[in-house]
Amino acid sequence: MPSIRKIIHIDMDAFYASVEQRDRPELKGQPVIVGGDPQSRGVVAACSYEARSFGIHSAMPARQAYKRCPQAVFLKPRFEVYKAVSTQIRSVFHEYTDIVEPLSLDEAFLDVTANTNGASSATLIAQAILKAIYDRTGQLTASAGVSFNKFLAKVASDYQKPRGLTVITPNQACYFIDRLPIRKFFGVGKVTEQKMHRLGIMTGADLKKLDREKLIAAFGKAGSYFYDIANCNDNRPVRPHRKRKSIGSETTMPYDVIDKTLIIDILKKIAFKVEERLRQSGHQGITVTLKVKYFDFKCITRSMTVTEPLMDSKVIIKYIRLLLRDTEVGLKKVRLLGITVSNFNSECIKKLRYTQIPLPFYQTPV
Numbered sequence: 158m159p160s161i162r163k164i165i166h167i168d169m170d171a172f173y174a175s176v177e178q179r180d181r182p183e184l185k186g187q188p189v190i191v192g193g194d195p196q197s198r199g200v201v202a203a204c205s206y207e208a209r210s211f212g213i214h215s216a217m218p219a220r221q222a223y224k225r226c227p228q229a230v231f232l233k234p235r236f237e238v239y240k241a242v243s244t245q246i247r248s249v250f251h252e253y254t255d256i257v258e259p260l261s262l263d264e265a266f267l268d269v270t271a272n273t274n275g276a277s278s279a280t281l282i283a284q285a286i287l288k289a290i291y292d293r294t295g296q297l298t299a300s301a302g303v304s305f306n307k308f309l310a311k312v313a314s315d316y317q318k319p320r321g322l323t324v325i326t327p328n329q330a331c332y333f334i335d336r337l338p339i340r341k342f343f344g345v346g347k348v349t350e351q352k353m354h355r356l357g358i359m360t361g362a363d364l365k366k367l368d369r370e371k372l373i374a375a376f377g378k379a380g381s382y383f384y385d386i387a388n389c390n391d392n393r394p395v396r397p398h399r400k401r402k403s404i405g406s407e408t409t410m411p412y413d414v415i416d417k418t419l420i421i422d423i424l425k426k427i428a429f430k431v432e433e434r435l436r437q438s439g440h441q442g443i444t445v446t447l448k449v450k451y452f453d454f455k456c457i458t459r460s461m462t463v464t465e466p467l468m469d470s471k472v473i474i475k476y477i478r479l480l481l482r483d484t485e486v487g488l489k490k491v492r493l494l495g496i497t498v499s500n501f502n503s504e505c506i507k508k509l510r511y512t513q514i515p516l517p518f519y520q521t522p523v
Contacts, residue, residue: 407495
């Protein structure tokens with residue numbers, strides 16, 4: 158009989174904002190918002206718990222956050238600092254297991270089923286990790302969820318934030334899920350929550366009443382996932398080496414733009430940023446995607462797979478110009494533009510490299 162897995166989900170508490178409060182002690186106890194300029198179209202990347210008490214949350218327009226809390230301190234993100242702290246945190250994880258799956262700079266799954274670092278209890282390991290993070294990062298705090306699958310561990314880490322530690326054993330799982338509000342289920346956004354409410358699904362117990370076929374009919378492929386997690390089934394492993402599938406960049410303009418020449422200039426700058434990120438990661442792709450959000454918030458994407466590796470910004474923008482033909486750019490005002498390169502198929506690119514004319518990878522970008 159296979160052993161029960163021991164999975165921990167660690168999630169830093171208000172990570173970006175907490176780092177700012179650590180580095181600027183005068184901000185402790187104050188509402189801190191990390192993100193864009195509230196006088197433009199920036200958005201909230203993160204906020205302190207003091208700011209959250211005003212109903213502010215990540216992805217909220219910075220202008221709206223300012224209206225809710227004009228006394229808040231707005232700060233630009235310092236990603237290099239956050240990455241450095243994230244590296245410190247991950248080094249703590251690897252003292253207990255090599256099976257670590259980072260989800261972002263501030264959260265990760267750990268599989269400690271076969272832990273050999275002296276502690277047999279996943280709960281004790283989680284406690285030790287939280288203490289080590291606090292001691293080594295200048296008193297930054299995190300929350301942890303401990304359970305036998307990824308879904309429950311992730312839900313548990315959010316259950317008693319901040320500085321929480323929640324354990325869900327196999328015997329407790331059904332009781333916990335039955336009483337969990339549907340909005341707390343990972344993968345249930347605002348639109349899905351509203352649809353579930355219309356179907357009378359308010360909690361995990363309500364979700365469990367529907368069979369797999371009915372949920373698939375209502376929610377497509379996600380319906381099968383909802384059925385499984387409602388019944389405590391989640392066999393996804395913790396994957397220590399997650400392959401990056403795409404690299405991109407996007408920008409929200411300070412005002413709506415309709416001038417196509419200006420839009421192309423902006424896209425050239427975005428393409429250059431994508432080139433930088435591709436070079437830093439060592440990736441090349443063969444699929445390029447253009448993202449356009451119009452003034453009315455309608456968002457469209459246009460993609461094409463090409464016959465030459467994509468890394469150089471000049472090559473990227475060449476295909477972006479072609480994709481623009483299938484949009485309303487120049488006819489409708491635009492508020493956001495983005496470019497993504499994907500399809501990092503090394504074998505495919507290797508073949509292309511030897512069958513195409515060598516590409517000017519290192520020319521100065523336009």
